[in-house]
Amino acid sequence: xxxxxxxxxxxxxxxxxxxxxxxxxxxxxxxxxxxxxxxxxxxxxxxxxxxxxxxxxxxxxxxxxxxxxxxxxxxxxxxxxxxxxxxxxxxxxxxxxxxxxxxxxxxxxxxxxxxxxxxxxxxxxxxxxxxxxxxxxxxxxxxxxxxxxxxxxxxxxxxxxxxxxxxxxxxxxxxxxxxxxxxxxxxxxxxxxxxxxxxxxxxxxxxxxxxxxxxxxxxxxxxxxxxxxxxxxxxxxxxxxxxxxxxxxxxxxxxxxxxxxxxxxxxxxxxxxxxxxxxxxxxxxxxxxxxxxxxxxxxxxxxxxxxxxxxxxxxxxxxxxxxxxxxxxxxxxxxxxxxxxxxxxxxxxxxxxxxxxxxxxxxxxxxxxxxxxxxxxxxxxxxxxxxxxxxxxxxxxxxxxxxxxxxxxxxxxxxxxxxxxxxxxxxxxxxxxxxxxxxxxxxxxxxxxxxxxxxxxxxxxxxxxxxxxxxxxxxxxxxxxxxxxxxxxxxxxxxxxxxxxxxxxxxxxxxxxxxxxxxxxxxxxxxxxxxxxxxxxxxxxxxxxxxxxxxxxxxxxxxxxxxxxxxxxxxxxxxxxxxxxxxxxxxxxxxxxxxxxxxxxxxxxxxxxxxxxxxxxxxxxxxxxxxxxxxxxxxxxxxxxxxxxxxxxxxxxxxxxxxxxxxxxxxxxxxxxxxxxxxxxxxxxxxxxxxxxxxxxxxxxxxxxxxxxxxxxxxxxxxxxxxxxxxxxxxxxxxxxxxxxxxxxxxxxxxxxxxxxxxxxxxxxxxxxxxxxxxxxxxxxxxxxxxxxxxxxxxxxxxxxx
Amino acid sequence: xxxxxxxxxxxxxxxxxxxxxxxxxxxxxxxxxxxxxxxxxxxxxxxxxxxxxxxxxxxxxxxxxxxxxxxxxxxxxxxxxxxxxxxxxxxxxxxxxxxxxxxxxxxxxxxxxxxxxxxxxxxxxxxxxxxxxxxxxxxxxxxxxxxxxxxxxxxxxx
Numbered sequence: 001x002x003x004x005x006x007x008x009x010x011x012x013x014x015x016x017x018x019x020x021x022x023x024x025x026x027x028x029x030x031x032x033x034x035x036x037x038x039x040x041x042x043x044x045x046x047x048x049x050x051x052x053x054x055x056x057x058x059x060x061x062x063x064x065x066x067x068x069x070x071x072x073x074x075x076x077x078x079x080x081x082x083x084x085x086x087x088x089x090x091x092x093x094x095x096x097x098x099x100x101x102x103x104x105x106x107x108x109x110x111x112x113x114x115x116x117x118x119x120x121x122x123x124x125x126x127x128x129x130x131x132x133x134x135x136x137x138x139x140x141x142x143x144x145x146x147x148x149x150x151x152x153x154x155x156x157x158x159x160x161x162x163x164x165x166x167x168x169x170x171x172x173x174x175x176x177x178x179x180x181x182x183x184x185x186x187x188x189x190x191x192x193x194x195x196x197x198x199x200x201x202x203x204x205x206x207x208x209x210x211x212x213x214x215x216x217x218x219x220x221x222x223x224x225x226x227x228x229x230x231x232x233x234x235x236x237x238x239x240x241x242x243x244x245x246x247x248x249x250x251x252x253x254x255x256x257x258x259x260x261x262x263x264x265x266x267x268x269x270x271x272x273x274x275x276x277x278x279x280x281x282x283x284x285x286x287x288x289x290x291x292x293x294x295x296x297x298x299x300x301x302x303x304x305x306x307x308x309x310x311x312x313x314x315x316x317x318x319x320x321x322x323x324x325x326x327x328x329x330x331x332x333x334x335x336x337x338x339x340x341x342x343x344x345x346x347x348x349x350x351x352x353x354x355x356x357x358x359x360x361x362x363x364x365x366x367x368x369x370x371x372x373x374x375x376x377x378x379x380x381x382x383x384x385x386x387x388x389x390x391x392x393x394x395x396x397x398x399x400x401x402x403x404x405x406x407x408x409x410x411x412x413x414x415x416x417x418x419x420x421x422x423x424x425x426x427x428x429x430x431x432x433x434x435x436x437x438x439x440x441x442x443x444x445x446x447x448x449x450x451x452x453x454x455x456x457x458x459x460x461x462x463x464x465x466x467x468x469x470x471x472x473x474x475x476x477x478x479x480x481x482x483x484x485x486x487x488x489x490x491x492x493x494x495x496x497x498x499x500x501x502x503x504x505x506x507x508x509x510x511x512x513x514x515x516x517x518x519x520x521x522x523x524x525x526x527x528x529x530x531x532x533x534x535x536x537x538x539x540x541x542x543x544x545x546x547x548x549x550x551x552x553x554x555x556x557x558x559x560x561x562x563x564x565x566x567x568x569x570x571x572x573x574x575x576x577x578x579x580x581x582x583x584x585x586x587x588x589x590x591x592x593x594x595x596x597x598x599x600x601x602x603x604x605x606x607x608x609x610x611x612x613x614x615x616x617x618x619x620x621x622x623x624x625x626x627x628x629x630x631x632x633x634x635x636x637x638x639x640x641x642x643x644x645x646x647x648x649x650x651x652x653x654x655x656x657x658x659x660x661x662x663x664x665x666x667x668x669x670x671x672x673x674x675x676x677x678x679x680x681x682x683x684x685x686x687x688x689x690x691x692x693x694x695x696x697x698x699x700x701x702x703x704x705x706x707x708x709x710x711x712x713x714x715x716x717x718x719x720x721x722x723x724x725x726x727x728x729x730x731x732x733x734x735x736x737x738x739x740x741x742x743x744x745x746x747x748x749x750x751x752x753x754x755x756x757x758x759x760x761x762x763x764x765x766x767x768x769x770x771x772x773x774x775x776x777x778x779x780x781x782x783x784x785x786x787x788x789x790x791x792x793x794x795x796x797x798x799x800x801x802x
Numbered sequence: 803x804x805x806x807x808x809x810x811x812x813x814x815x816x817x818x819x820x821x822x823x824x825x826x827x828x829x830x831x832x833x834x835x836x837x838x839x840x841x842x843x844x845x846x847x848x849x850x851x852x853x854x855x856x857x858x859x860x861x862x863x864x865x866x867x868x869x870x871x872x873x874x875x876x877x878x879x880x881x882x883x884x885x886x887x888x889x890x891x892x893x894x895x896x897x898x899x900x901x902x903x904x905x906x907x908x909x910x911x912x913x914x915x916x917x918x919x920x921x922x923x924x925x926x927x928x929x930x931x932x933x934x935x936x937x938x939x940x941x942x943x944x945x946x947x948x949x950x951x952x953x954x955x956x957x958x959x960x
Contacts, residue, residue, distance in 0.1 A: 264900055288901060289904070358902075
């Protein structure tokens with residue numbers, strides 16, 4: 001091997017300590033066992049690796065690309081009281097989340113967990129693809145660039161799924177520290193949460209809006225635990241023809257690199273994502289996006305796709321060319337001329353070119369006969385496109401820099417040679433205790449209602465949502481905000497896209513929703529995951545989705561999973577994912593984990609709250625059969641579907657009133673699944689005027705939101721609420737029990753309603769009024785009466801004028 | 803090297819500046835009476851002054867709401883130069899070397915579209931003017947906490 005353009009790294013004779021040091025000094029993020037596997041491989045070859053080879057292996061074996069924690073061996077010990085159970089997992093992802101999908105075997109799931117995104121059937125000719133990614137560490141360092149490249153990256157996932165899908169909508173979910181902290185209580189090496197929030201929102205806005213993709217769904221959570229490590233989840237949904245789902249790379253196909261030039265940006269992003277954030281974090285991991293380039297790539301790619309000019313493609317994400325080319329050539333082999341890669345500036349070493357995470361790049365496999373034709377397409381759209389190599393049949397990755405071979409690795413070793421780690425996981429189930437009965441006056445309930453409505457996790461997110469274009473492409477049927485007039489914006493449950501510009505004349509819609517509640521995870525990760533799943537489903541069902549055709553995406557953001565307790569809580573939540581996915585019949589089709597979300601303050605290490613985002617995608621047969629959440633007409637009946645339980649654990653009410661005890665909300669799939677099916681039937685028959693799910697803040701918040709979004713009022717009879725047990729009015733109003741919906745029905749439809757819902761639990765609890773939001777319990781002599789306008793003000797104020 | 807500063811005309815609101823003023827207040831800093839903001843473009847090319855004027859007026863500035871100032875660095879050639887008044891402090895923010903500058907890339911392309919075929923290099927920056935009696939320490943804090951991110955940007959106070 002000629003070494004003119006690369007360095008030979010001494011590894012053959014290194015001791016264990018030196019191997020670890022080599023990994024650390026070069027930000028390889030490889031364990032000793034992995035370094036020794038590497039050493040053995042090169043010992044057999046009787047040579048030392050080049051820097052290019054070492055970096056390629058480190059990137060391919062990174063947590064970000066290989067998910068080695070969840071695909072490795074795990075010994076999980078669960079303790080409940082005095083009972084201990086031990087379970088061994090060889091690949092916990094396959095044994096929980098994938099397993100549910102395999103067992104459910106839904107024929108409309110067209111591609112699951114194997115491509116850049118999950119794909120479900122849209123109609124007989126088209127399919128919908130959905131992916132959610134995270135971009136947490138880059139956003140902590142540079143909020144604007146980090147979130148922009150987060151959304152840019154997930155859009156490329158959709159461009160790179162199958163043979164390319166057309167992006168139709170973006171989603172975004174963020175977790176930030178408390179934005180109201182005084183500046184001097186924020187450590188000097190951490191951006192203030194408010195600055196992070198503003199930067200992150202602007203980044204998503206500037207990238208998504210410029211790409212001409214509407215941002216239609218999302219959520220924001222605030223918790224002090226995210227102060228040094230915000231979470232930025234970005235999703236994209238797209239549509240593609242069903243006959244463009246499979247990729248086929250053939251030996252002899254050319255490797256075409258299209259899009260942006262390569263620079264030093266984002267070097268070590270893949271390995272960096274496995275490292276805790278601290279003062280010395282590698283600044284090269286920061287990337288800056290350029291949406292204009294990506295928009296041109298999008299336009300050119302879809303044109304080339306429809307002319308059948310390429311046989312496979314993928315995006316350059318974490319790990320850059322190394323990851324993209326490595327994945328495409330895994331089964332064949334590939335040789336690349338690195339000097340052909342267009343550079344932003346001179347001076348990049350071959351290894352930097354190979355693993356750079358410069359943005360807006362895609363790699364295509366082009367049959368030689370289309371060599372010139374495809375270049376013309378990219379030229380027309382002013383997108384740089386350069387052939388950098390060829391797929392081979394020798395199952396080797398061979399990289400050249402001019403005449404020199406700078407890397408020559410066996411594909412099998414590269415992709416399957418990683419030793420499976422063995423990790424310990426432990427979880428002690430915390431016994432939940434019911435709080436003392438909450439006997440408080442009407443006055444205190446009213447004060448609590450106002451405090452809950454103005455809590456950052458409940459209040460209006462209009463300031464964020466309005467920065468996004470949620471209408472571009474003109475296909476957003478159900479939008480993120482709803483109100484009876486232009487000045488009023490209530491919180492929608494889910495969004496619906498009618499992709500009529502692609503599927504001419506279609507009446508069908510694609511519904512997108514999400515569910516998350518990191519508060520529950522602090523005590524009960526199983527209930528957190530189950531609740532997040534059910535919330536995402538409830539949200540989708542509220543607008544008209546059919547529970548029989550909803551698929552899920554999981555995004556786990558966890559702390560340092562080297563700690564057995566933290567890994568244990570992750571396992572607990574994955575077990576819930578399996579149980580709930582099976583119980584609701586909703587398969588997971590894609591997901592991503594981001595582990596090691598840990599940061600340091602004054603030498604102390606902190607993990608973020610365990611955070612599972614569940615995103616749902618469903619197909620609606622007829623977009624005219626959808627509903628929104630504001631009340632529609634004075635005098636209509638208000639009905640609560642589902643059973644209220646004494647579940648104040650983790651609730652906003654308990655946080656505000658400093659109530660430590662409380663049962664965390666459980667999910668009862670049998671009860672809620674039937675309700676969800678019946679809602680779909682009732683919406684189809686046009687008898688539901690408005691529908692809203694009950695989540696944070698419970699009944700009191702849901703009823704208030706439906707009222708102030710419509711500028712109408714509502715009168716709720718607390719005594720009429722069907723409860724599992726006898727509980728106090730405040731508990732009824734603020735319990736966050738799952739499985740509940742508030743619906744509005746016209747009097748003349750009530751007989752039909754009763755007929756549809758006869759086997760479900762529901763209570764007729766109120767009536768839509770002209771003004772004022774009233775909650776009354778005659779039994780307990782409680783009467784709360786607030787003006788609709790005042791409550792709306794309280795709800796909109798916290799995140800107004802930032 | 804030409805430096806082009808794009809200023810908002812006095813009768814128009816500069817929302818960027820207004821939001822910076824709000825953030826300054828959010829840091830409990832008193833004494834800042836007004837903030838002005840202008841984007842900066844540095845153009846490194848063998849251009850005539852007329853060509854730079856064309857770029858400033860036809861490409862970079864909105865002729866109704868904005869005006870431009872061109873400075874040829876390292877020479878005395880200046881046009882539309884504004885005199886520094888008392889009680890004004892300036893902070894300029896730039897990307898560090900090697901950080902991708904997407905607006906600059908767009909300017910390079912747009913200059914070609916304007917019909918100027920010469921090879922040019924562009925760098926962008928931001929210039930903030932703070933009115934009021936403000937200590938250097940406070941300016942440093944504003945630069946660090948509001949205007950720049952040390953990881954990708956540097957700043958200059960004068």
